[in-house]
Amino acid sequence: MSRQTIQESNCVAISCQNCGLYQLCLPMGLDSVDTVLLDRYVKRKRLFKRGQVLYRAGEEFTFVFAIRSGSIKTHISTNDGRLQITGFHIPGELIGLNAIDEKRYNGEATALETTSVCEISLDCFEELARQVPSVHYQMLRMMSKEIKHNQGLMLLLGKKKAEERLATYLLSLSRRFAMRNYSPTQFNLSMSRGDIGNYLGIAEETVCRIFTRFQEEGVIVTDRRHIILKDIERLSAIAREPYPIPHSKQQ
Amino acid sequence: MSRQTIQESNCVAISCQNCGLYQLCLPMGLDSVDTVLLDRYVKRKRLFKRGQVLYRAGEEFTFVFAIRSGSIKTHISTNDGRLQITGFHIPGELIGLNAIDEKRYNGEATALETTSVCEISLDCFEELARQVPSVHYQMLRMMSKEIKHNQGLMLLLGKKKAEERLATYLLSLSRRFAMRNYSPTQFNLSMSRGDIGNYLGIAEETVCRIFTRFQEEGVIVTDRRHIILKDIERLSAIAREPYPIPHSKQQ
DNA sequence: CGCCCTGTTGAATCTGGTCAAACTAAGTGG
DNA sequence: CCACTTAGTTTGACCAGATTCAACAGGGCG
Numbered sequence: 001m002s003r004q005t006i007q008e009s010n011c012v013a014i015s016c017q018n019c020g021l022y023q024l025c026l027p028m029g030l031d032s033v034d035t036v037l038l039d040r041y042v043k044r045k046r047l048f049k050r051g052q053v054l055y056r057a058g059e060e061f062t063f064v065f066a067i068r069s070g071s072i073k074t075h076i077s078t079n080d081g082r083l084q085i086t087g088f089h090i091p092g093e094l095i096g097l098n099a100i101d102e103k104r105y106n107g108e109a110t111a112l113e114t115t116s117v118c119e120i121s122l123d124c125f126e127e128l129a130r131q132v133p134s135v136h137y138q139m140l141r142m143m144s145k146e147i148k149h150n151q152g153l154m155l156l157l158g159k160k161k162a163e164e165r166l167a168t169y170l171l172s173l174s175r176r177f178a179m180r181n182y183s184p185t186q187f188n189l190s191m192s193r194g195d196i197g198n199y200l201g202i203a204e205e206t207v208c209r210i211f212t213r214f215q216e217e218g219v220i221v222t223d224r225r226h227i228i229l230k231d232i233e234r235l236s237a238i239a240r241e242p243y244p245i246p247h248s249k250q251q
Numbered sequence: 252m253s254r255q256t257i258q259e260s261n262c263v264a265i266s267c268q269n270c271g272l273y274q275l276c277l278p279m280g281l282d283s284v285d286t287v288l289l290d291r292y293v294k295r296k297r298l299f300k301r302g303q304v305l306y307r308a309g310e311e312f313t314f315v316f317a318i319r320s321g322s323i324k325t326h327i328s329t330n331d332g333r334l335q336i337t338g339f340h341i342p343g344e345l346i347g348l349n350a351i352d353e354k355r356y357n358g359e360a361t362a363l364e365t366t367s368v369c370e371i372s373l374d375c376f377e378e379l380a381r382q383v384p385s386v387h388y389q390m391l392r393m394m395s396k397e398i399k400h401n402q403g404l405m406l407l408l409g410k411k412k413a414e415e416r417l418a419t420y421l422l423s424l425s426r427r428f429a430m431r432n433y434s435p436t437q438f439n440l441s442m443s444r445g446d447i448g449n450y451l452g453i454a455e456e457t458v459c460r461i462f463t464r465f466q467e468e469g470v471i472v473t474d475r476r477h478i479i480l481k482d483i484e485r486l487s488a489i490a491r492e493p494y495p496i497p498h499s500k501q502q
Numbered sequence: 503c504g505c506c507c508t509g510t511t512g513a514a515t516c517t518g519g520t521c522a523a524a525c526t527a528a529g530t531g532g
Numbered sequence: 533c534c535a536c537t538t539a540g541t542t543t544g545a546c547c548a549g550a551t552t553c554a555a556c557a558g559g560g561c562g
Contacts (some may be wrong), residue, residue: 003318076402084409086402099397107402136387143394143461150401151327151337151358157408158335158452162550192313193509201409203551208510224559225511413518444541454519459542475527475541 044119048111054095061099063119067091071117071190073197076107080179085199087149088112088191090176097142112190125158157201166210167239170220174229175244205245253269261342281285299362303344307359312350314370318342321366322441326357336450339363339442345421348393361407363441372436382420408452416451417461418490421471 045068048054054065065072071090077083088105089095101104103122123149129135137198158163178184189196193211197204214220221228229235236243296319299305305316305323316323322341328334330396337358340346350356380386407416429435440447444462448455465471470486472479480486487494 049380072441076406078406078410078491079493082406082410084406085515086405098395098398101399102393106399139391140394143350143391143398144349147349147394147401148352150398150405152406153405154337154408155327155329155335155403157405158449159329159333192507198409204508205552206550209550212510227480240329341542350530443539455517455540456520456542 005149013145046119048115048117049250050111050113052111054109054111054117055105057105059105061096061103061105061122063121064094064096064122064125064211066094066118068116068118071112071200072107072109072115072117073112073191073195073199074107079108083198084201084223085195088195088199090180092180094142097139098146100139112195162200162202162206163210163213163238164240165202166196166207166214167235168241169196169200169234170229171241171243174232178244185232187227189225189227252316286380290449292451297368297370299366299368301362301364303362305355305360307363308356310356312347312354312356312373314361314372315347315376317345317371319367322363323360323368324363324442324450325358325360325368325445334359334449335452336446337404339446343433344429345393348390349397351390363446374460382478413451413453413457414461414464414489415491416453417447417465418486420447420451421478421480422483422486422490422492422494426477426481429495436483438478440476440478468483 055063057076067089067100069091071088072095073085074087074095075083075085076090095109096105116161125135134225156168158170172186173187173189191199193207194204198205198209205215211220211222214235217234219229219231219238221230232243299321306314308327318340321344322339323346324336324340325340325346326334326336340360346360347356376386380390407419411419424438424440425435428438442450444458445455448458451458462471463471465486466473468485470480470482470489472481483494
C-alpha cells in the first residue's frame, strides 16, 4: 500500500490504494498509527459536477464525504420550499457527519463546481471508531466546530446589517484562504451572488449593490467572480470585528 | 443508595444520594445497568436565581448542566456586545456540552427564573464515557440534536417574516409542552418579550404588535406572560408548517 | 451568432426598526 | 399602607434599509 503523509494547514493528507491522494480533515489527535488504520476505511472516490447533489434531506445516511477539490454548499429548506444555505465547504473539509443521530441526512449538499470527494461509509467509520478511540473524540470535535460555525451564522442572521454581513463574509473567506496558504486578499468565489445572498439572509440584488458601494469606496475590486480586497482595515471596521480573529478559527 | 426510575417523556428520571430526584435527558439507549453507573457521576445540585449566569463564553469548561426545574436561556454575542439568544431550555435538557471541543464554553447561559440544576463535572463525564460506551453515542446524538435545532433557527432567521417567526415559535413551544404532558394550548412564558424578539431576530416592539394583531384576529389570547392558543390551525397556516410536525421533534 | 444564465442598476414599495411616551404590575422602603 | 421606583409591556409616529419588480448588460457556450 503506497502511502505518504503531507501536512497542509491542520489537515492530514493521506494517499491510499482506493482513492489516491486526498485530504481528511481529522485535525490532529491522530498519530501515525491512526493514519495507517485510516487508510483501510476510505472508500470510493467520486466526482460531482456543478449543481449535482451529494445527498438529500431524509435520505439514508450512508457516507461521510471528504472534499478533495472543488467546493460544496450545504443547505436546508422549509417545507414550503424556501431554502437556506448553511455553509460553503472547501477541500479538506468533511460533510454529512451530523446525520449520525437519526441515520438520515438532515439537509442537502450540492456541488458548486466540479468537485472530487472521497466517500467514507458509515460502517467503516464506526468500525474505525471502535479500533481507534480518538476517532470518537474527533467526531465530537467536528460537530462542535459545526455548532460554532452555525452560531456565528445565527449571530449574523439575527443581528447584523446587510453591509456588515457581507464584510464579515469576505473576511471569513479571506481567513479560510489564508489558512490554506492561498492569497487572503485576492480569490475567486465559487458561489453565485444569489448563493451569497441566500447564505447571508439578504437579496441577491442587495449583494450586488453593496459590492458596488464597497468598490466605489475603494474597499474591494470585483470582476464577476474574482475579487480583490483592497482595504482589509476598513472591511474589518465595517464588519465590526478585528482581523484576523484572535484564536477562534472559522470552520 | 435509594433509587427509583420514572419515565417522563423520553427522559430517565433518577434519584441519587447526591442530588435527590433529577432528570437526565440521555434519551434512552441506557439500560438499567447504565443508570446505576450514572448515579456515581452526578455531582452538586445548584440553584440559580433569575438573571444569574451559569457560565460565560471563554470560561473553562468544567460542568455540563442538567436542568431540574426552571428555565435557562443560552446566548452568544458579537465582539461589540450585541447578543443573540440561541435557545431556551427547560427541565430534562442538558446544556454546555458543545464546549467539549475547546474545553471552553463558547456562549453564555443565564437563568430566566429560579432554576435548579445538577452539575456534572467533565472529568466524571469522561470517566462515565469510558465505562459506558453508549454515553459517547449519546453525546453525539445530543450534539446532532443541537445542530438540528440551530438549523431550524437559521432557516427562521434567514428566510421567514416576522409573523411567521412568531407563529413558528408559539407552535414549537406548544409542542415542547405537549411532549411533557403540559397543556399545549395554554402556558406561561418564562422569557420576556425582549428575549423572544432577540431569539427570533426581530424587535421587542414587533413582538408586541404581532401579539396584539394575533389577538385581534382571535388566534391567541395573551395576558402578560400567560398565553392561550385559540386557533392552532390558523397559527400553523401563518407559520406555514403542519401541526404537529410529523416525526421530527424540536429539541 | 444568438441564447441563456448571471450579474447589475433603477424605481417603487413596504416591512420592520427606532425613538418616544404612556401604562401596568410588582416590588421596595419609609 | 402608601409613595416611589423599576422592569416589562404596549402603542403611535416616523423613516431607513432592504425587498420586489422590471429592465438591461455582458460572458460563456452550444
